[in-house]
Amino acid sequence: MTENQQSLFAAVDALLAQPRDLPAPAERVRLREAAHYSRAELAAALQVTPGTVAGWEAGREPQGATRAAYARLLDGLAARYPAPSPAAPTSGPQTASDAPSGISPVPTPAPVAEPDRLPNGSVVTATVEPCVLCARPTPYRAAGRPQHMGGLCATNTGATPTSSPAGARTAPAPADNASGGRPQREREETGGLIAQAVTQALADNGGDVDAALAVLVKRAIPDAMALLNSTRVGSTYDFTNYVDTDAIPILAKPSRDGADQIWEGRPKWRNRQVEAGPGRTVAALDVNGAYLSALKTYLPIGTLRHSEGGEYDRKRSGVYLIDPPSWEHEDLPNPLGHRQTPGPLWVTDPTLRLLIRLSGPKYGLITPPVIHESWTSGASEALLERFRRELARARDTAIEDGDHITLEYVKAMYSKFVSTIGESAANREMRRPDWMHIIRSQAFANLWLKARKARQAGLTVVRMMGTDELHVIGDWRRVFTEGRKLTEMKLKDEYTVGRED
Amino acid sequence: MAGRWNNFGEFGAQGVPGWVALGRELDRQVTGIKSPVDSPRGLAARLRYLTKSPAGMEAMRRAGINARQRTIDAWLQKKQKPRRANLERIDAAYWDLRRRNLAVEWARRLERGTRIEIHPVDQRSVVRGREREIPVRRMTVRGHQIWDDIIQAWVDGDAGLLDIAWDEIITDIGSDYDSYSHVTSIGFGF
Numbered sequence: 001m002t003e004n005q006q007s008l009f010a011a012v013d014a015l016l017a018q019p020r021d022l023p024a025p026a027e028r029v030r031l032r033e034a035a036h037y038s039r040a041e042l043a044a045a046l047q048v049t050p051g052t053v054a055g056w057e058a059g060r061e062p063q064g065a066t067r068a069a070y071a072r073l074l075d076g077l078a079a080r081y082p083a084p085s086p087a088a089p090t091s092g093p094q095t096a097s098d099a100p101s102g103i104s105p106v107p108t109p110a111p112v113a114e115p116d117r118l119p120n121g122s123v124v125t126a127t128v129e130p131c132v133l134c135a136r137p138t139p140y141r142a143a144g145r146p147q148h149m150g151g152l153c154a155t156n157t158g159a160t161p162t163s164s165p166a167g168a169r170t171a172p173a174p175a176d177n178a179s180g181g182r183p184q185r186e187r188e189e190t191g192g193l194i195a196q197a198v199t200q201a202l203a204d205n206g207g208d209v210d211a212a213l214a215v216l217v218k219r220a221i222p223d224a225m226a227l228l229n230s231t232r233v234g235s236t237y238d239f240t241n242y243v244d245t246d247a248i249p250i251l252a253k254p255s256r257d258g259a260d261q262i263w264e265g266r267p268k269w270r271n272r273q274v275e276a277g278p279g280r281t282v283a284a285l286d287v288n289g290a291y292l293s294a295l296k297t298y299l300p301i302g303t304l305r306h307s308e309g310g311e312y313d314r315k316r317s318g319v320y321l322i323d324p325p326s327w328e329h330e331d332l333p334n335p336l337g338h339r340q341t342p343g344p345l346w347v348t349d350p351t352l353r354l355l356i357r358l359s360g361p362k363y364g365l366i367t368p369p370v371i372h373e374s375w376t377s378g379a380s381e382a383l384l385e386r387f388r389r390e391l392a393r394a395r396d397t398a399i400e401d402g403d404h405i406t407l408e409y410v411k412a413m414y415s416k417f418v419s420t421i422g423e424s425a426a427n428r429e430m431r432r433p434d435w436m437h438i439i440r441s442q443a444f445a446n447l448w449l450k451a452r453k454a455r456q457a458g459l460t461v462v463r464m465m466g467t468d469e470l471h472v473i474g475d476w477r478r479v480f481t482e483g484r485k486l487t488e489m490k491l492k493d494e495y496t497v498g499r500e501d
Numbered sequence: 502m503a504g505r506w507n508n509f510g511e512f513g514a515q516g517v518p519g520w521v522a523l524g525r526e527l528d529r530q531v532t533g534i535k536s537p538v539d540s541p542r543g544l545a546a547r548l549r550y551l552t553k554s555p556a557g558m559e560a561m562r563r564a565g566i567n568a569r570q571r572t573i574d575a576w577l578q579k580k581q582k583p584r585r586a587n588l589e590r591i592d593a594a595y596w597d598l599r600r601r602n603l604a605v606e607w608a609r610r611l612e613r614g615t616r617i618e619i620h621p622v623d624q625r626s627v628v629r630g631r632e633r634e635i636p637v638r639r640m641t642v643r644g645h646q647i648w649d650d651i652i653q654a655w656v657d658g659d660a661g662l663l664d665i666a667w668d669e670i671i672t673d674i675g676s677d678y679d680s681y682s683h684v685t686s687i688g689f690g691f
Contacts, residue, residue, distance in 0.1 A: 241639075242686070
């Protein structure tokens with residue numbers, strides 16, 4: 001190559017490297033999704049955080065070298081997945097005629113850009129009728145027929161949800177993105193992470209299920225954290241990942257592997273009366289995915305703050321020093337679990353909520369607990385909700401499909417998540433021992449409520465232990481549905497208890 | 502130290518200089534032998550760790566253990582127990598070496614950078630009207646140079662270098678970087 005050529009090429013390269021307009025944000029999202037990449041994957045390739053990619057897709061502009069790389073990526077994707085031609089009417093009309101809204105069958109009307117106008121120039125409005133394009137109500141008219149202004153059906157924001165096409169949630173139209181706010185699609189897309197990881201692991205191991213599962217279980221913790229981070233995008237509350245345990249004495253461990261002072265209320269209970277009575281058959285029931293369900297709980301958002309005494313605030317969560325109320329009911333376990341040391345104890349929010357509930361007029365089982373001290377922060381039940389839903393959905397699908405590998409992978413993700421978000425060297429991305437205690441306590445509280453439900457329905461509760469075991473006598477299928485779903489119970493074993501006569 | 506926040510704490514804000522919090526966070530991540538040095542198990546494990554490599558012998562020397570090789574062998578074979586003073590030195594030597602070895606591993610992992618969470622100063626007892634609006638800040642700190650410096654400073658106990666590194670981190674925040682020259686704590690993983 002001659003020197004002249006070289007300088008020519010350099011000049012061309014410089015031109016190519018100039019900042020130029022990137023595709024519109026909606027198009028950026030479409031391209032990425034068309035290629036089935038997650039934000040995290042894109043971010044890893046471009047050496048930025050998934051949040052940054054989310055920012056670009058929300059309209060922010062990348063800078064410098066990253067911009068060039070992103071532009072190149074989008075160009076490549078655009079070549080592979082060209083935009084659908086805008087001339088043909090999109091799925092709107094078809095969806096509309098499929099929708100059970102009873103509109104007259106109009107032969108695929110084309111969108112009319114200009115709305116009908118009165119002679120004075122103002123837009124014609126009439127009785128609200130279903131739009132011929134999207135079947136959602138509109139007062140506007142175009143070419144004499146009800147239609148949204150300028151054919152902008154998807155952007156109408158006040159649409160009644162009942163009349164929207166049934167498929168809208170699972171297959172949002174690309175134009176949905178322009179509607180502002182947080183579109184539904186953001187909530188949908190992270191579900192791909194789990195399926196992608198499983199597919200990838202199977203491909204890497206040549207379809208060997210056991211080997212793939214071993215790999216997946218091994219990376220369950222980082223994968224769970226990546227999934228959690230992907231569900232945080234666009235969420236209302238930004239929770240704190242690291243609490244300074246040195247500043248919160250009750251969360252500090254006395255030694256390197258000692259336990260802190262929190263009492264989680266783990267149940268370990270057996271019904272003495274039944275064991276002394278005549279022999280009867282007991283069904284040992286198991287709660288499905290107890291810790292997964294327990295992710296739905298009020299979690300403190302920020303760092304815990306100390307306060308002395310006082311009332312219980314439902315909008316806060318954390319840990320509380322209480323006087324344990326006495327428990328006088330022999331047919332039901334103590335909601336505080338198997339506590340043998342007397343005196344005040346530190347309990348978490350779910351346990352306290354349960355105690356307060358049980359002291360109310362509806363239950364009237366105990367005296368109200370007295371709070372001495374607390375370490376709390378403002379709380380939300382929604383912090384892990386999207387994370388939980390993603391996992392629950394993957395679990396449900398895996399059970400339906402008999403997909404053993406996804407099921408085990410999901411199980412490893414949520415159980416390891418709960419056990420390592422405290423102070424664990426296995427998970428450095430988070431240090432929330434308070435959350436760990438709270439989630440566990442929530443699982444125990446859920447189990448207690450199931451025991452109570454069984455008792456109310458006339459069953460005899462024989463044992464309640466661990467996180468998920470409930471042993472009962474009687475026709476339990478009347479009370480609980482048998483199955484593997486999160487809302488159902490699984491029969492683990494049947495045995496005989498009592499004196500053998 | 503970044504310094505427009507001159508008389509820190511004058512109106513009741515509580516916190517520590519950022520570099521102190523940085524060091525504490527690194528201290529928190531140190532793992533190692535859990536049994537105490539005065540238990541036979543803890544002592545044996547420390548001595549094994551220290552006598553396995555020349556670096557271990559060097560660490561013992563740095564900690565001021567002047568025992569002859571014969572004595573150390575006798576400790577190892579449990580024929581003899583170290584004196585109280587030497588027990589403490591063995592413990593110090595162990596943690597010194599452990600931190601150095603961890604530092605190598607951490608520096609390798611931190612080449613890709615990590616996301617740190619900065620918890621601002623505690624303003625609950627600040628005089629009314631003097632509070633500042635300082636949110637919890639999360640930022641990705643990239644570049645092996647800065648992490649190499651931080652870890653080196655932490656291993657050497659070099660407060661000056663750690664302070665410089667912290668200043669470099671917070672200047673990336675932009676105009677309100679000075680709000681983070683003092684913090685309550687810092688969190689990160691790697």
